[in-house]
Structures are given as C-alpha cells and as structure tokens.
Amino acid sequence: MEGWELSGSEPFDDWAIGIRDQMETLALNRLKKVLKHYKNQGDIQKALFHARSMASVNIDQEPFQAELFTSLEEAGCQEEILERFKEIRSRCRDLFGIEPDDRIRQIYERAINGKGLITSVPLRKTEPLLEWRPMIYLAIAVSFLSVEDPDEQFGWVERVIEISHTLIEHYGGIPAQHFGTLIVGTFGHPHIREQMSIHALLCALGIRNKVDAIAASGQGLSVCIGIHGEPAIVADKNTSVSLAGNAIKTAISLAENGKHSEVLATGQALERTHGHVLSHPVPDSPDGTPPHRTYRVISSIDVRQRFREIDGESKPPFVGRETELYRLTEIWERVLQSQCAIFGIRGEKGMGKSRLLCHFLKKTQTGPVLVRTIFCRPETQGSPFFPMADEIRESFAVGKLLDQKTLEKMFDAVGIRSPYRHRLGKVLSQILEVPLESSGENTPIPKEELYQEAIELFTRFMLLRPDKTPLILAIEDIHWGDPYTLRILKRIGVAPPAAPFLLLFTSRDTADRSGVDFWRVEHVLLGPLPSRDIRTFLEEMDHQGQLGPEIMGKIEKDSDGIPLFVEELVRYYQNTPNTHSLHPCQLPGTLEDFLAHKLHSTGENRFLLGKAAVLGESFTRELLLPLCSEEEKKNLDSRLEGLIQSKILKFTEVDGHILYSFSNTLLRYRAYQTLTDRRRRELHRRTLHLLESRETPFSHDPEKEIHFHRKMSEHQGRRSPI
Template sequence: MDSPAVVPTARDSRPIERRQLTVLFCDLVGSTALSARLDPEDFSAIIAGYRRCITETVACFDGFVARHLGDGTVVYFGYPQAHEDDAERAVQASLALVQAVAALPTKESLSARVGVATGVALVGDMSDSAISEEHGILGDTPNLAARLQSLAQPGGVIISDRTKTIAGPQFEYLDLGKVEIKGFVEPVAAWRVAGKTAVTSRSHALQSCDLLPLIGRDEEMELLLRRWERAKSGEGQVVLLSGEAGIGKSRLTVALLEQLAREPHIRLRYFCSPQHTDSTLYPVIGEMLRAAGFAHDDSQQAKTDKLDALLAQSSTPPQDAALFAEMLSLPNDGRYPPVEVEPQLRRQKTLKALDSHIEALARINPVLMIFEDAHWTDPTSLELFARAVDLAVSHRLLILVTFRPEFSPPWIGRPHVTGLTLSRLAPCDIHFLIEGVVGNRSLPADIRQNIIERTDGIPLFAEEMTKAVLDAEGESDAQRAFAGAPTPAVAVPASLQASLMSRLDRLGPAKDVAQVGAAIGREFPHMLLAALVRKQNWTPTSTGSLRRVCCFDKASRQMRATCSSMRWCRTQRTVRCCGSQGACCMRASPKSSKVSSQKSPRASPSCWRVTTQRPTWLRSQRACGARRDSGHRSVRRWSKPQNNLAKR
C-alpha cells in the first residue's frame, strides 16, 4: 500500500550560519515544588503566564525567543537580526525579566534567575538534520548560559566575561571570580549584574575611560573652537558632525569637552539610543535626570526636591516645572499647578518650556548643546532639536549634532549651520594610533601594516584590532590570526562583531553576494562574481549590491563601512573595495583593468549615485597626507545634492 504523500508546509527557514550571538537562559525558580503543590491546570496557567511575560519583555529589546524548555526559556540576541548592542540588550532584558516575573499577579510568589553568555555558534534551521530544531544552535555558548543560570540566586543575573566586556560600563558588576562549570575544562570567569549605572550609551562611557590622544583631527578641532568663540559672542552656531560608525565622532566630542573644561559654560548632552527610537523625548529626559543627579534609590520626594533645585538655577516658572515633573513621571504633590490640557497642547507646551529653559541658561553662561547619534532620535526630540537650531541664531549657544551618513539633517543650508564630515584617517595617523595602543609592548612591523590595511582608516577598528592582537598568546598566534589559521586571538574582535554583523544583516538579498565577494578577495571580476552567485544577469547598477559588496574584506570576512557614493565602470567590469567613506567613487584606471579609489570633492554624503558614464581619470595620490592636502577634510557648508540620479 502506497504511503500518503507528504505535503510540505511553508515556514520561515534560515540557513545554518556561523555568527556571534548572545544567549539568554531564563529559569523559573522552584517550579518542581510548585508543580507538586498545585493542580496541573493551575500550574499550566502559571507557566503560560510566565512564558507570555518572558516573550513580551524580551520583545521590548528585540530578543528572539528560540524555544521554551519546560520552565526554562532560551533567547537569542544577534539572531535572526543582529544589532550593534546585542550584549547590552541581553543584560537589560535580563534585569527586566527578573522584575517582570516577580511582579506577575499570581497566587504563588514567583522568581526567575538568568544566565547570559556571548560567543560564536552555529545557528539556523536544523530541522532537516539530526538535531531537528527550526532555530537550533550548536556551540558552547548556550551551554555556558545555562550553567551560569544555575549559579544565580533567585532574582539574580550572572553573565560571562565576554558579555561583561562587550556590555561595558552601563551596568554595575560583582566579580564572582573563576568558577568551576561542568563540561568546561578551565574555570570560567563569571559576573553578577547588580544593576544599571548612570552611563546611558557607549558615547557617554567615553568620558570615564582612559582615552588615547586625539590623532589626525587638528583641523576639525580648530573649526569647533572657532565656532565656539563665535557662539560666546552671541552669534549662535550649529555644527553637523557626520561620519560612519567608528570614525571618531564621539571621540572628537570628548576632546572638545576637555578643551572647554576650564571655561565657564553650561553643557547639555543628549544621548540618543537605538533601543528608544520610539520613546518620546528619551534623550531629553536622560539629560535632565543626569543634571538633577537622580539616584536609583531616591524616593519620589527626593527626586522632586532635586528637580526643584535644578530648575531654580534658571528661574523656571511653576507652570513649566509642572510640565517637567510630568515628563519625568514624578507625581505632583501639590507644589506645582495642575496640568489640565489636551495631549497635543501639552506636547507643544512642553517643547516651549524646554525652549525657555535653554534660553534662560544661555543668559547665564554660554551653552554647549551636544546631540549624540541623532540618527537614532525620536520624532519629538528631533522637533526640539530643530527649535533649538532656530533659537541659536541670537543666543550664546553652540549646538553640535553627531550622526551617521544615513541621517539627513533638516537644518542644512542655513547661514549659522556648518557641515563637518569626518573622513577616514591616513595610514600615518593609524600608525600613530597603533603606537599609542601598543605602548612599551612589542608588535612586529608586518602585523602593524596588516592592521593598517585591514582597518581602512577607521580608528575604532584599528584600536580594537590592535588590542585583540596584543591579547593573543604570543607573536606566532598574532601572525596566525592574520593568516586565517586557528588562534586564540579573534581575527575580528568581539567588540566589533555585533556592529559588523548588524550591517551585514541589513543588506537583505545582497548579503549572499557580499559573502561570496568576501570569500573571493578584495578585488574580483564581475563575471566571476556573477557566476558564483548563479545570477548571470546580475548588475550592480540595477540592484545596488555593488555598493554593499565593496564593504567586505577577505581576511576578516566581515563587513566594512558602507560607501555613500560610487561609480560603476561598465567598460572595465571590474570591482574593487574603495576603502573610503562618505563621497567615495569607484573609478577605473586607464592603464589597468582594476578600479582605484578616489574621492569626489563635490559629492554629498547625504546621497549616493550610480552612473553609466565613462569616469574621469584622476591621478592617484600616494603621499601619506594627500587626503588632507587635497581638501578631503575641508569644511564646507551643507547643501542639498543637485544630482538626482539616485538619492538616498
């Protein structure tokens, strides 16, 4: 008798891939005893509510619930979509989980414990293999997370050493030392998360870190100081500081703060976050909380008193103080007049009160306002920034806005607004940066050169990769790291893995093309690439994939910074990584079929273009300081691009 045909079911399957991710393992404490005391139906209702609580809480941090194992849950951060801050998201989700589970409205008191680990693993659809899991994972990372969870106390969170290193100073940690864990040969360093700190972002964390001297940004610093002098005289200024991730925007901002530390002024620093793009006035609330000096254990009365002390400096009227207290979710204990207006009118009144507060501060002392990572801001905060730009014209106010090239600032073209784009550092500057990281230690010249070539002028990449090489177990391990051989040193540092993988995941269909190109090398013919991806008619001009392919490196097999402008030469049909940023164009050399990198001084970082015209031949600049001398780092006023071939 013939067996019935199997009807395939449609589902979202993903190929198995090797990637770094952070695994969270959450367990319900005392579930066995609870199941023995309760009726099965009552216990089932508790488990259902517990799982629903985990799913909803984790979703707030873009975590992915891979599976439920009885009273335990496995959550991925970094799969299927990676984020730059997956480790931070996992730790924040862990703290939120233990609080949410404890607050569940059940007859029985519930508590959870969490273990978090970060590492490289194989993850993807393994339902066709012996594992039979749609979102299976292989590696020691999930095992470590589960073992760390078993060490935690009820309501506690324990994380691995790598997770702690990547998450950084945004949390308070208690060192548990190296603990013996079943299945692991060597003792494993473990940390208990005690809570959050006042640090709200990686940019904010730079203030408390030991930083290298500012390298290769003398011209940019001189411009900022000139704009500050004009602002102090009453002619307010706005500087739009643009650059790709890791280029040094926050480092330049910290250097400016250090330069002005001895001058009398008021600084307002607003940090936008990728996790709060939909949180109204999140950067504004964070700045006010820091300025007022709120502590986690402060009572509502103490917080309100601190807010009053802060607002007294600018003689804020009671009506505005009531709006600020409401914005900070502080109860009105009768000291403020009641706020009884419609939500839309309340929003406008709050923005106007913030304007008045800034204006009052500018009358006391010159004000330096810094908006970090404006590409992650919420719409209401963006409106406040625009109002502050208008306010700066006639006040002692310098506004510095940092953002990535994908953000289009709406204030371009105004007389008091200056655009400043940070270019990649020259090789000689990267050499000095490596010298600062290495210090008195030894690093062979060939490895230094490899770092310079692979990091393509990105200071953050150069610094982190140098640290990773220095952490290798000897010179031979460091050399094997660059040769691609197995080594304790990570070829791409763990601190950069999440950032690079998040860019790779955002490529969409071009991700496969980029991975093939990265496996070939930094330079390859179009026909070879098309044959390997089995798309003979694939053309970069129609798909835009070339713009993404050029951002990958053979040695690291990871994505580099994207180019915002390029040209595709149809006559030569050869592609090469441009190795630059901003207004970088792909131009063909008349003496070779290769494509060389040159920068167009007229291209705008707010758009990218693909043209089929024969490119203009440009003489290559080989000198170390050629970029600087040729005006690549020159300051210019922002203007909208005139070329409308393709606007991003």
C-alpha cells in the same frame, strides 16, 4: 464628432474624467506591484517612498493610507505617524463622520506609546536562499526559596512570566515560549547586533530587579537568567535552520546553573556591549556548565561616566583630528561673537566622534561657558523624551519622589508662573515616571496633551542658563534619539536664543529617518586616518613595545584607517601572544558588527561579495562570472563599478588583466562568514574546476590558488578559515 464641443462642455468633461480615472487606476496598480516588490526585497526605504506616492494619489482611500502607515512604522518614522494621523482623523470626521481605519489607529496607538513594531526585513527568496542572522537568546529560570504550596508557586510563576513578557517586548525582543518555571526570549535583527545585545542585557537586568523587588516582600522567589548569542541561518521570514538550537540550550543551561538572582552571559553576547554593562568573569566550573567563557552581569554603566573617561590615561590618544578640531574652534569663536550655530560631527562607527567632541568641550571650558550634554542611547529609542528626562533628573537631583521643593526649584529656574505650576508638575511626574509628593487628583493627562506640554517645558529646560552665558548643547549619538527629543532639538535649531549658543551633535554617517534633517546642517565628516597618524596611534597604544614591526604593519593594513579597528586589533594581538595573523572567524564583535553593516549597505551585492571572498585575495572578472546567478551576470560590470566607487572593492592591472580585491582584509573575512559551510565548499569546488580546466584567466600564482581551493573544498568545519 457630433455632440462634442470645446473644453468645458459636458461631453468633454465626462471624457476627461473617464481618462483620468483610467490613468489613476493604472498608476495605482503599478504602484501596488512596485510596493510589493520592494517589501519582498526588504528595501524599507524604497517601499516607504512608493507607499507615500500611492497614498498621495487618493488621500481619502483608507487602504492606501493604511499601507503608508504600515511602511512608516517599519521604517521607524513615529513622528510622521503622529502628524499624519491628525490629518487623516480630521478628514475622516469632517467628510465622513467616522474614525480612521482600525489598522491606522492601532499603528498610531503604538507610536503614541513609543512601541513601534520590531520588524524583521524580509529576505530575498531567490538564490542564494540562506544567509546569517545573529540572534541573542535569553532564558529565565524561576525558583523558590521558601514557598512550598504548588498552587502558590504556580501563581508567582505566572506573575514572573507576565513581567518577563512585558520587559522582553519593551526592549524589542520576542517572548518565544515558556514551560514550567522557564521562560525563553529571543532578540534578533538581520543587520546590526550591537543594539540587540544591549537590549537583551538591560532586559535581563530589568527582570532580575523586578523579581528581586517581589522577593523583598517576603515571597521567597528567585530568578536566574542566562544569555547567549550566536549566528543562526535564516532561509526566509518563516523558516530558520536549527543552528540556533545550541544557543538556546546554552542560554537555558546558564540559567539553570546560576545562583540566586544572577544574570549570566557568554562572551558572544557580551562582547558587543563594551562600555554599556559591568560584568565579571566566572571561573570555569566542572559541573556541566556550557563550555563558553561565562560572565556575571552586575549592572548597567552610567553613560555619563563613560563619556567623562574618554580622555582618561588608559584610553587611546587624540591623534589625527587636528583639522576638525580647528574647524570646531572656528565655529565656537563665531558663536562667541553673539551668534548661534548648529554643527554636526558625522562619521561611521569607530571614527572617533566622541573623542573629538570631548576634546573640543574640554578646550572650550577655559572661559565662561555652560555645557549641557545629552546622551541618546540605543536602548531608549522607544522612550519619549528619554535623554531630556535623564538630563533633568541629573541636573535637579530628582530622587524616587518629586517633592515640592524640587518642583519649585525647577519652575523658578525656567520662569514658570504659579497658575501653571500644578499642571506642569503632573506633566513632569508622568514623563519622569516619578510620583508627586503632594496628594490630590491623580488622573493621568492624555498623551497628546502630555507630549505637547512636555515639548514646551523641555525646550525651556534645555536652553536654561544664567544671564547670557554662552551655552553649548551637545547631543551624543543623535541617530539614536527618539522622535520627541528630535522634535525639541529641531525647534531649538529653527529659533535659537539671542545669546551665544551652539547646538553640537554627533551622528553616525547613515541615512537618518524621514523628517529628521540634522544631516543637512554644517558638519565635519570624519574619515579614515592616514598612515602616518595610524603609526602614531599604534606607537602611543603600544608604548611598552609588545607588538613587533610585522604585527604593527598588519594592523596598519587591516585597520583601514579606522581608529576603532586599530584599538580592537591591538587588544587582539596583545591578548593572544605568539599570534602573527588574525583568524577570520575570530573577529572582535565590535568589528564584526561594523563590517556586517557595511556589507548590508551594499544591498543585493552582498551576495556577490560572498562569492568574491571565496576566490582569494584577488580575482578576475572572468573567474567571478561563472559563480554568479543569472541576475548578477546581467549587470556584473556595473555592480563591480559600484562596489569600487563605494570603496568596498579596489582594482589593479597585472599582465594585462584587471585584478579585483577587497579594500580591506577584514571586510573579506566578514563576507566569507556570511556563507554557510556547505555553500563555501560548493563555490570552492566550482572555482577549482575553473582553474584546473584553465578555461578562465587567473592571477599570477595558479598552483598556489589550485592548492588553496582543493583544500577548502574538502574542509568540513562550519567555521572554516580562509
């Protein structure tokens, strides 16, 4: 070709650059489509992966970086937001002399303040359209004891509304509406209810305490708060079916019927907060209070006290974790030989992580050792350094004022010299949110500087010990730690002290947030207990012999080897005498959340599992296939294989047919609950038609199955049994 020479010539370079630009444009277009697809599907992690890929293609394209920052915020990666913003701002200033895009700066500011977006994962818009979403509704009713002037009343109501909105947003809820002297807030999450319930109750207590402080100044103001939780049906992110209306009315009725400065909650809202708040049952009232079991919420429970009580006489025994305890003991013996170690206790909720940790710590304290325990909590994920700050308050008995004597004691302990003490006193005051005793210049330290200095200071505090005493730094529930606490722990793990030191943590067996690599260290993974240990566990819990052999057998089968399931099922049968089976719509709240999370971890297959739950205790592939959507039919075999590998389903062979069933009866109950009553009846009718027409092979008792599906296809109750 005329004018073309070897690589390096101007024509060749122009051609190569053109091809490169075309390929880059093509790649970006594909990435945009894939990113949009995963966002619509609600798969945050995959959306984040492709947002990172798109941003790396051209790091100077701010729209791509803005998409990445949005995905990072939705995934809760606040630490990565802070790190990336520094790089983006530096490039923008050096190359273009400008500040980053407004979208990026707003996300950064939310991350700095510990307030990421409370996101709702978008739901699929293909069949099935509807799915359950649990919601908590909070209603705040304001009244006046002595203020008669309407204008003055209005002014105080506006102030209460402002307080309420601030606290609801802080704890991850949405101030839905307010009218007159009533404010309504909602707390909702498509996957897990435990954290949502804790947030709502602590928010209610916070509002009550704030308003009580105003009333104490002589303003004659009072507040009563009602909380109720109930599943709603959500069609997509903009539409919800009106099942939730009853929950709102219940919360409002509780608030309107409450007494001065009272927080009332129904059992549905409270049952998932066991061990987090103190409450007392309210006697039934004939004056029109909603027909729900009502409780008066008194206060939050000290998480430290809860941990100390784990090995109390009233708690379940330590059973079946001897191998893991021996492994921890070996690690500790290694540490005592002047070594350092990081070790994790991982497992799903309810596997006994805290009990194992507590038992191990109790065993180590027979010799000279300092144990420092840090408690990460779900309601403090957005509060920078919270568990560290909590430990410092506890260790140095910090009160409502940070006096000079306490500061001197702190600084002497960690070896801070005089020139830096005034500055670090301000750092502690801001982080602990406690005013300094000494007066003077009180200009706040900028947050970037504040957090960097706090990381250095808290790292010293956490490693504080007399001489070279062996130190165990135990972190409970590290999966709930805020990004700054995790950064401190990572620093300690990378460069531990020279003296014997063990960083020991518990964590749920879930994918951690990006940038947190604690799950890669040496660990034990707690799995289900074997049958012999479950039987021992049951005998210890039922030492009075309230449960017969039949019930004990049901608990052993239904518990799936999970200690928490055993505890909850024993309580269920002990509290409901003359009951011989668990009703599918009476699952204890803690179990319901666990099972819901397990179902959601299967992704789109959770819709397939809802159909499988309709079919009965066992089903064939041929019976399930006609109930599937076109998308599910394309790869049904691989879906079933995946569900078997993840131990959601199991299979057996009977008379030449492969029969599938749920690995756990409770899991089937929860999958069935995800369907609306209308959808259930439709699926039962379709199954009945298939069985009666004998077009599809079915299991060993066809008459029993036909009778069951005929009965269920006619059932009209929303909470129909199976």
